[in-house]
Amino acid sequence: MTEKLTGLELLRAPFKPHQINKLPKPYKSDSPRSNCRECGGYHGMPAVHLDYVGHAALTDRLLEADPNWTWEPLAIAPDGLPQFDKDGGLWIRLTICGITRLGYGDSQGKRGGNAVKEAIGDALRNAGMRFGAALDLWHKGELHDAEEEQGKLAAPDEPAAPPRTIQRQTVNLDEWRVKIAACGSRDELEALWHTAKDGGAAESVLSLIVADGTRRFPKEAA
Template sequence: MWEELTERQASALARLREPFPEDAVELRPVYVGEYDRNDAGDRFVPPEAYHVCPRCGKRHPLPAKHLSYIGHARITERLNDVDPSWSWRPMASRQDGAPLVIAGGLWIYLTVCGIERIGYGDADGKLGADVTKEVIGDAIRNAAMRFGCGLEMWMRDDEEVTLPPVAEDRRVPFSPHLGAKAAKAQRKLADTIAAIHDLGAYDGNDIASAIFAEFGQHYYRMNEPTVEAALEFIDEVFPLPEPQCEGQLSLPVDDVEVIPL
């Protein structure tokens, strides 16, 4: 059944559908590359995928597409301009009255100028205390789109994929990816790689790649015997310089006299 709109409602909703200025449009990167998994089967983005993006200037995994969207604050500003008495309510609530978030998602009703639309929001994988706030903001944006607010963002066809830069001066941080039940030997190997990386002698990601090339296994999936072999491999292929005391000078071998005990 079609809704009969008054002239005031039609005028207000037309203003709600007006395009946003370009400076209000934000870009959300969406990683489209390959994922890796640790020994527990948890999926994660490989650390070497992180770069400074040449398109948005932010540091995030590449390759990626960039989705255009309007932030929650701008949507709220538009709703306030069109109908200062707009409101939303959850489709379902908990016994304490809080919105019922199921599997990270929330269904709501959004009312603008006396007209009601539904919307759905999720936290986009975010965790922590701000999840509920993130879900509500996303649901309001989604429901406002049902009124046509920011609809052009959903209609933009951006198939362009931003690839990693060919070269980058900044070194990619090494972050060990171990499952909660990782073996002691796996943790020892990961700690060794991280320690060498932190010393600055070698890149931990290069060490991890070399281990995979040599053994056909990622460091976080190795069993204890293979870990020991990998540690020996690291000592041989990535030797560390001998530590020296401050002011220590190296002597030619010919100048050293060995005194037998």
């Protein structure tokens, strides 16, 4: 009989597929918008889809781990409300099971009340990651070598939205790196992205192509 996880150990437990959402990241900022067959949304295409856990699912996990968990802003404004920095970001302290760690979030360009809620949720996800919550979803591929392989992009290995199930592939990234290096322009990289996408390549491959385009052609990067 499997022992039930509790406290901080529970935070590191994988989230179920129905608790994981999709966040599309268009390849270019001016990419034409169209209906997406992968996430069902309407956004710039082509795009890489990053998996993430929403505010409600994370809050449920925090309550399971510690019903008395709390968070507080790192700074208070003169009006008594949380103090946002010059970039619209929010630093917080998240305390779980008596342990406190910092987190940072922003509203990703949103305004008004929704911006405040988005920043808080983003900060909680970031701080929760410091405890191990949804840590696997911050990386493509294997947990410990994702950053070296994919630059700044951080997301889960495979799509996990229902009715699909999470499946890990063995991907020869060195072979793809050779193909990427042979591309001498953004158009060639985009063509390679489409070829990889149509051929069922793993998200780690698509992200690797995007990261290379961002690094080598920064003026046209999203």
